[in-house]
Amino acid sequence: MINKQSPVPIYYQLEEQLKNQIESGILQPGDPIWSEREFTERYEISRMTVRQAINNLVHSGLLYRIKGKGTFVTEPKLEQKLTGLTSFTEDMQSRGLTPSSSIIGFSIVPASQNIATELQLKEHAPVYEIKRIRLADGKPMALEKTYLSANLVVGLTEKIVQESLYQYVEGALQLIIESGTQEIEASSASKEEGKLLQVPFNSPLLCMKRKSFLSDGKVLEIVQSSYRADRYKFMVRLDRGLF
Missing domain, CATH: 1.10.10.10 (Winged helix-like DNA-binding domain superfamily/Winged helix DNA-binding domain)
Structure with missing residues (x-):
């Protein structure tokens, strides 16, 4: 009242x-x-x-x-803690949601100078370029573009990518994913992004760039993701130390 x-x-x-x-x-x-x-x-x-x-x-x-x-x-936003390195699949499963991927691009291409530098490879070395829509319970959450060395992550297929890349790397290839870095910034949806994510043109997005490392120091992947800001948020714990 x-x-x-x-x-x-x-x-x-x-x-x-x-x-x-x-x-x-x-x-x-x-x-x-x-x-x-x-x-x-x-x-x-x-x-x-x-x-x-x-x-x-x-x-x-x-x-x-x-x-x-x-x-x-509005649908409640999903919260991702920035204190651990988890895959999208692991993150969604931990929330009781069903993760899935819609592949919109899967190919082996010669690494550009920038991608080669990021992956610590020679320019034009073969790399996987994977473009996919990440979904939770069938609803689009993010657009993701991933680059990996084809000589490091051997035998990768579209079917594997539709399930869990990290599970394949750690299970089938016996590689140890140890750490990663993440950069986050704000952006707005282009017409193509809006269509794929089912949001209006210029809707706010959370753009994330992740670089993941193996236990031997090699770079596993470069991931560029655009998350729907109406469905996702990031959270980090801050501790006040002694000065």
């Missing part, structure tokens, strides 16, 4: 009411909320007040709008 006598702003009361309904499960992901007009008429408050509350929830990622259709509850 809205208490018009309360010193708490009405827009904030409405915002908290909707937030509580989402967090308690009364409103489920994908559910529509009332229109601005319905909120205005039922609570007898101004449209500007309703709009401010809804805008705040859209900006915080709890709601999203579809032009001409209305405002809906």
